[in-house]
Amino acid sequence: MKEILKFDNIKAYWAETVTASPWVAVIRSLVRREARAMSAPIVQPASVAGRALTVVIAIMCFLACLTAGAVYIVNQSANDWFADIASEVTVQVIPVEAAEFEKKVTLVSLFLAKQAGIVKVSPLSAEESGELLKPWLGNSDALSALPVPRLIAVEIDRASPPDMSVVRRALESNFRDVTLDDHRRWQSELRTVTRSMALGGFAVLILVGAATVASIVSATKSAMASNREIIEVLHFVGARERFIAHEFEKHFLNIGVRAGLVGALGASVMFLLLPVVMRVLSGGGLAAAEFRQLVGSAVLDWQGYLLFGAVVVVVASLCMLTSRYGVYRILKSHD
């Protein structure tokens, strides 16, 4: 507010601060060619150092977007995985008395359906239970001869989950040879795995981020060194520090945005093609399903692509700020 009060009116404030922003200048130059000045830009648009900087930014932005996208997908898959497992419990009915077995499964299912906090009860048929064992036993006739326990999948209400110890006690007191598995041990192990995956992903992201920052700052400094003469001439002909800094900010922000967009676009294409590549690599049928179950669908949602936009903004801002610092450092040696 104090900033605004320095100006006569809001229009002057807008002209002095908002429209003079290097971001506005770069966006204008991207969307409207006629917005560019008739004369050549004061800062040389295409130099060897500038081209090298463009390549470095595009590559580092591509790598940073790839890492950010991969970490995002892994995190999302782990969360989905954990949410699925946490919202389901399994009841196992042991086939002790063959004659009464089907009736017992139905009774247990009805009993479970009446419990508060349980949304859905899905008893698996004998064939479905057998299917689960096929990966280990194969297509064998011996399967029908075995006393295969029957599973009942119970979906619980995530908003108001039941007290599982109460449900377990009620089951055990009403039925014999019936056990409830709330996947607690599996959940605990899974939580450790997902947290490790997320932490590992963030560690990689931080490393790639640090490498990106170091490369871009270094490349921008090199590009700035080649512009020393321009800065000195502008200084001697009476340009204010703010004007010189603004010219360079505009130039380096432009490089940062364009190169960053190229990198982000490359990464987006990679992520768009990833599900197709995964489908081709994993083949069809059960193997593909298991692969998908393990690593997720590898589809990046819109929030993931938004993350790429954030990477471009950070990278371009970094270029802009480094150039600004470079200008003031050179000018300090002359004032």
Add this chain to the structure above:
Amino acid sequence: MIRFENVGLRYGLGPEVLRDVDFHLVRGSFHFLTGPSGAGKTSLLRLLLMSLRPSRGLIHLFGQNCADLPSPERADLRRRIGIVFQDFRLLDHLTTWENVALPLRVFGKSEASYSEDVTDLLKWVGLGDRMTAYPEVLSGGEKQRAAIARAVIGKPELLLADEPTGNVDPNMANRLLRLFIELNRLGTSVIIATHDFQLMDQCDAPRMVLNEGNLEVR
């Protein structure tokens, strides 16, 4: 207009390159600044341009004490000074026309407002047919005239020229001197740093002679 009082200058911990420099220049004056190589001519010009701060003493430019001025005000004072560098310092990626127009662009003027002035000035210094040429294809004399045009396009009150005839033949040197005299007649104070005695002999102007850091006005 310019007053130096007991000005001394040293670079880092080295010896003083300028010692107790005292002088006063009035508006519309014309001076040569001379002395052997390494006597401190360029350092004195840089002090005048506020690109160096004196180690001691006071410098008043256009009635203001330069030591107390914040950066934006120093830039504003620099706009009242035109400078011609020994090595021209034209920007290679800009055409002759754009190089000459640079100060006006920096002052925030619109291209339409100064376009005609720049073209007229370039014709006046004999570069009418080289307006779209880049510095790398200009001869030494053409670069020198472009640098002078850039220095005077903003109608400065003070013009500083560091060895402006160092890279041109005697004939061109005479033409450039006539250009400086003409500018001085129009009201601009001029200081030309040179050790070209032939050039100085052509004009009856006071000489500021620097020798081992001491200044003497003759």
